[in-house]
Amino acid sequence: MSRIGKKPVELPKGVSASLSGQTIEVKGPKGTLSFTATDDVTLAVEGAEIKVTPRGTSKRARQQWGMSRSMVENLVTGVTSGFKKELEIQGVGYRASMQGNVLKLSLGYSHEVNFEVPKGVTVTSPKQTEIVVEGIDPQVVGQVAANIRDWKRPEPYKGKGIRYKGEFVFRKEGKKK
Known part of the structure; x- marks a missing residue:
């Protein structure tokens, strides 16, 4: 189990996220960033947080789980503080x-x-x-x-x-x- 992947990514005030397929787009005060996740993980925007879950128990799915969550967190950090x-x-x-x-x-x-x-x-x-x-x-x-x-x-x-x-x-x- 990925300790990093388990944590949801919180969206601060003034930041919005939209999901289309495997691509997530985050808009904030500093700009807009997007990330396309692999098919090994599932992205979900629930209220003021983004959750990343693996689509199986394969080694690749578990690797992509933590990495994808870190990439999404970098999007949120980038559009808020840079x-x-x-x-x-x-x-x-x-x-x-x-x-x-x-x-x-x-x-x-x-x-x-x-x-x-x-x-x-x-x-x-x-x-x-x-x-x-x-x-x-x-x-x-x-x-x-x-x-x-x-x-x-x-x-x-x-x-x-x-x-x-x-x-x-x-x-x-x-x-x-």
Whole structure:
């Protein structure tokens, strides 16, 4: 039995859910998101909550049960409060700034890196060494943050690069004479 799947997903005030077949659409103050569940689970909207139940006792049905419930909960969280990833830049001369819809990164290359921000995501740079990625879809927010981080991953000797806030970078000892 899935402990996660058993719990129904509560719909807060101002959020509505509509079901058509295996696709659930959630509307809230920040926007609209939808998710199509597999045929292994059954979705039901009952009052102010959404219930997910498996359609059998097969291993796949039990796997999809908890995953589908988590996906539905992410829809509700996304349209109410949204998702956020914070990145920090470490290194002498490394900085970031927003100009319109383009994130300009100075990362020690011979040129500035211009990162075009995709639709559905908001990127801000409150300080020169901080980047905040926000949006309603957790997959898109995580992918944009990973794409920004890929421009200069933290290296193990000096720790320079772009890292997630609170990320631990294992440091290596340099050469000895």
